[in-house]
Each structure stands twice: as C-alpha cells, then as structure tokens.
Amino acid sequence: MARINIENEDLFENPAPRVPVALCLDTSGSMDGAPIRELVAGVNQFFDAIDKDEDAHDAAEICIVEFNSGTKVIQDFAGVDRAQRISGIDARGATYLGEGVNLALDTLETRKKMYSDTGVLYYQPWLVLMTDGGPNGSAAELERAVERVTKMIGDKKLTIFPIGIGPDADMSVLARFSPTKPPLRLQGLSFNEFFAWLSKSVARVSQSSPGDAPPKLDLEGLAGWAEL
Template sequence: MSFEQLPFVPPELVENPEPRCPCVLLLDTSGSMNGRPITELNSGLRTFKQELTSDAMAAQRVEVAIVTFGPVRVLSEFQSADVFQPPELTTTGDTPLGAAIMQALDLLDQRKAVYKAAGIAYYRPWVLLVTDGAPTDAYLAAAERVHQGDNNERKSFSFFAVGVEGADMSKLAQICSPHRTPVKLQGLSFREMFSWLSNSLGGVARSQPGTMVALPPPSGWSAV
C-alpha cells in the first residue's frame, strides 16, 4: 500500500488511544415500521446512549455506527459513545436487507483498516440487525458473508439479528450464523433490548481485547 492509499487517521483516535469495540446498528426503517414501532425504536436508541455514557469505560471504547434501510443509508459514521447522538428515525421504502448487510460489513472493514493505521487495538466488532420484515432484495451473498465472518475460526465480527413482530424468522435464520440464531423481540421491548446491548458492550469494553466475555442472557425482551 502506498502512502497515498493509507487510511486517514481521525484526530479522535490520536487523542483517545483506548482499544475500540465497534458496533453497527443495522435498523429497519421500512414503511411497515411506521407508528409505534419506530417511536419505540427511537426511544430505545436514546436509552442506549444514556446507558453507554453512564459507563466511563464503554463511553471511551465503544464506537457506534448506524445503517438504516430502506433505502440503505449510513445515518451515522463510527463515533465513540460519548460523542454519538441518536438520530430521529423516520420510515419509508421497502426492506433491502441484503444490500444493508453488505453496507454494514463494508463499513466495519473500513473502520478496522483505520484502527490498524492508527495502531489502535480493537475488540471483535458487533453487528445488531433489527427488522420486522423479510428481504425485498437478493440476500444470499450477504448471508454467506455473515457465515464466513461470524464463525469461531475467523472471528471477524459477531452478528446478532432481532426480529420484530412480522419478521420472517426463517429467512433471518438463513442469514445468521448457525451458532447464533435470531431472537424474536417480545412486543416492542426496544428499550430493554438496548439495555441488554449496552450492558453486553460494557462488559466487552472492560475486558482485554481477544479474551472471551460471557454475555448476559437476552431475558426480559426476547420472546420464547
């Protein structure tokens, strides 16, 4: 790689050289999420911000990016939790889930390249997908990429899928790695789900990069 091709190192990585735990929130904002679902999802995002920033270590080490669909948009680039501001999500369009997953994983690859250029250690990244539908585009290539990256050998990332009422759980199961099956959301318990996510990421952020961390069970927000 030539000098001109080296990734730009953002000033915040120079000022804060703590190891990073990147997390992409892959959020369905299709028309079917209109009404209470999108309202509760926005409330959950605010809870996520509050709980992450109440943990001093997570505030410095967890980085959050948001990709919404459809259409597929990078709504928020990677930012540390103390800087991240939850956007106000609105609904429109269909469910191009395959393209959204590809965009999220590309975003992760780019961020990992930036960490490496800056000499920043990082934890295994997280992707959290939330959807209430089924893919309206080709998704098998995206599923294959998830299976390749979220396995115990490569450990490129951890991919979690949450199905809201109406989600096609069988297609989500095809997309997810066999060892990490999708979870069905109980009602509209987004705030409880994001509390679980912030607690889990906080536990990771307090560990040493590369070590195994036991995650709390998804109780209180997942349907049996």
C-alpha cells in the same frame, strides 16, 4: 438525515481499545408509527447508557445503517462524545435487508482499517440486525450478505445479534445470518429493554482485553426483552 462525518483525531486522542457496534436497522414502511418511535427511543437510550458507563464510554464506537427501499449510513462509527442522538427516522418503502447488511459490513471494514492505520486495538465487532419483515431487495445482495457474515463469524471476526420485530419478521432469513445461535424475537416493542441489555453487554466486553475469549453474554437478561 444527513450522514455525519466524524474526524479521526478521536483515535489519536483516545487510544483505548474499541468495541465497534454496527446497528443495521429496518426502517421500511411497515415500521411506521409506534415501532419506529420506540426504536429511535431505544437507540438514544443505548447511547445514553454507554455514555454513563466509565469503561464502555471510552471503548464503544457505534454506527447506524438504515435500510428501506435504499440504504444509508445515519451515523458513522464514533464514540458517544462525538455521536449525535437521533431526532427521528422516517419509515418508508420496502425492505432491502441484504443491501443494508452489506453497507454495514463495508462501513465496519473501513473503520477497522482506520484502527489498524492508527495502531488502535479493537475487540471482535458486533452487528445488530433488526427487521420486522422479509427481505424484498436484490436476491444476489442478500446471498452476498449472508456469505460475508457467516464467513466472518466462522473466522471469529464478528458477533451478530439477529432480532425479529413483530409477528411478521422472517426468522428463517435471520437464522441464515446466525449459524451458531438462533435469532430472537423482540417481546412487543421492548426496544428500551433490548438496548439496555446491549449496553451492559458492551460494558462487560470493554472490561476484558482484546484477544481474550469474548465474555459470556447475560443469557438471563434475555428474558427482559426476548420471546423465549
């Protein structure tokens, strides 16, 4: 799928504070079949749920980065009015996890600069990292990604949601990206339940004011999609 270019006029037309959410998704060959189909359906449901919520609709901006034997921005940061739903993703290749995270962070930094240049406020960004295996890309890129993420978390400039898919997900690697809370493993293919929970969490944040302490997440809702 070609990269989607989003015009920056939206930042002028809609000056509401933004909640930037970067979805960094494993689309390696092991995700082929039901997992990739359910992932695509869950992401599209996420867009639909954001679209229906009055507060989240104006605030949420979402980008999608996929990683397999390469990396690609499927969807640049955009609000739901401009973002396009995913028709499908081809699962193929290896798991270049570090490279994917670094691309997601680069894309986020570019968007944050646009916010600053246009005077648009934004909430602490979110990074959703989902994978069903262990990384087999560049070890140096993986270490750089871990260092970048943990520094941003320590500086209170990022919230991460590390999610393992299936029994082969390397939870120890995901834990390296999350120094303040353990990664979670998805119950089966409960992508729809996860993204429904995520959309409600975005809505809750968008009802607060930028600079406030982030609202507490719905921990009880985790039981609907996570192995606890």
